[in-house]
Amino acid sequence: MIVKKIPIALFLSFFLFQCGGQEGVNEQEILFASRATQQERTAFKNKLTEEIIGGVSTSSSDSLNESAWQGAYWGMGMSHTRNAETKAIIQKGFTNYQKGSPAYRRGLLEAAYTLYPNDFVEECQSVLGQETHPKLFAMIAIYLHRAGVNQPLQAILEKRFPNYKEEVILAQLAYHLSGEQKKQLNNRPDLQALFAHQQQHGLPVIYSFQRLSRQFPGLAIVQRADGSFVKDEKGRVQTFPQLAMAASDMPSFLTNGNTPEGVFSIQGIGNSENVFIGPSPTVDMRMPFEAPKQEYFHSKDTSSWSMEDYLSLFPEEWKTYTPIQAAYWAGKAGRSEIIAHGSTINPEFFQEASFYPLTPSLGCLTALELWDEQTGALKESSQQELIEAFSAEAVTKGYYYVINLDDQERSVLPEDLVK
Incomplete structure (x- = not known):
């Protein structure tokens, strides 16, 4: 989980990177980050x-x-x-x-x-x-x-x-x-079945496709409520660079570990006052056990949590594929506040890394954001593009799937998803 309170006064005042969001986006906010x-x-x-x-x-x-x-x-x-x-x-x-x-x-x-x-x-x-x-x-x-x-x-x-x-x-x-x-990754079920299963609930979905090694950036895509995918002006499925690696690169069941594989519940679009997340809107998400079932499933179900309920968000052939249970177990272990956000962290800290110029967080999904070094104005943001694509549905509830494609040691490319 992302630690909410740390007894380090100096660190809190200057460095603490907390993945947290607040409901409501100020549409008049100028995207400028002095940090x-x-x-x-x-x-x-x-x-x-x-x-x-x-x-x-x-x-x-x-x-x-x-x-x-x-x-x-x-x-x-x-x-x-x-x-x-x-x-x-x-x-x-x-x-x-x-x-x-x-x-x-x-x-x-x-x-x-x-x-x-x-x-x-x-x-x-x-x-x-x-x-x-x-x-x-x-x-x-x-x-x-x-x-x-x-x-x-x-x-x-x-x-x-x-x-x-x-x-x-x-x-x-x-x-x-x-x-x-x-x-099990060698026998990952077909993605087409996962895409088709979205019609069981009819809510928009964001998919974040990653490698087993999270040191290589992945790509996110958006599926509309009607089952179609958001495309660019050339008619291709629009993709958004995204890093699911925590700075620690620890397994997802541990505090500050990588983003767990599995499904999260989208609760809306928010923003954060954290200077290291920056002013770009965030996708506010919840994990199993972090939120009551009725909130997570956007329903009136007030019964207790079960793996069977969680797996209902996957097609039949995916239910025995244990890697997707990671989000369920991470939530039960106490992890929380994992969202999708931008970043004002200096990418030069990671210039030798395979994911440069993206920057890792404490377990959230981070987008590529570049800022003007002189003015602090936003120059490029896959986070903004992702928010625009999802918000076009005018529905702020949905689901967010994080799926490892394979164990290749390279970034996920658009052609990987076309296949």
Whole structure:
């Protein structure tokens, strides 16, 4: 989920990127983001490196001002700052692991996973043997699993947590360790059946098609209430670049992980006061368990949640395809506030990344937005185009499907969807 409140006063005032939306778009709003000017971005970078990260870097190893340390973890992770200084901060952080609170540990593990995938294997192996917190245990396990450590993680999980199947995060960890998601991807059901199923509810739908590796941008398309697709002036299905990768690139069942695969409920078009999301309208979405069933399904059903209800939004041949259950389980695990939005984050933080010039968030779907460095005026926005395409229906309720196409390591292209 996107953390709503973090006890880091300095970080809250300057850096916290929260994916949240507010109902109602001010149609008179001028799309101008002062935060996106070169002057503001330089000031932010200096603040980040000199005070937020630098302040922790110069502290003694036995000092544990959790507020400052967590601010540094978030700052270096969200900006993908990799250097000797940030590596040393994480190294020092592990020496304080047992003294820190769960929130401190989570920040440390997230930063290590985000920035240094192979550098802290020994440290993670050490704390794995001591950690009893389910979420933190899962974060350590996925670090070691990704690093290819030859360790019986499933057996350790079962011994440490005999009832792990009753804990959503641990059950999803077991699913992640099994590799079942990638195995099933080879037998993904036909998309045509999914498109046809939309007529069962007759509401507009946005589909976001992604790769299994979220480090490569995907594409969104819009299906109208009548089942047809929004097309451009040349008669082709209109596509909108979109990144479903979180800055951490952690699995979707964990806090600040990637956007879960599955279906979200569109509750309307909103906007955000968060300067890093920017002034472009947002698609306000809800996950299972985040919203009551009647709100999620746009109905009067007030019964309790069930997987059967969730799968009713898919055609029959999709119901046994377990990867699409990710949104259901992520919602049950407590994730929330995942929306589709623009971005004023400086893309230069990610200029070496495969998704450049898009920028990742904390688990939301982010669009490509480019801003004038001198004036802060919006130059290009796939988010604005997506909002216009969806809003043309004059219906602000609907559904948002996030679907992984395959495991190719390249961006999703329009011709991939034509096929």
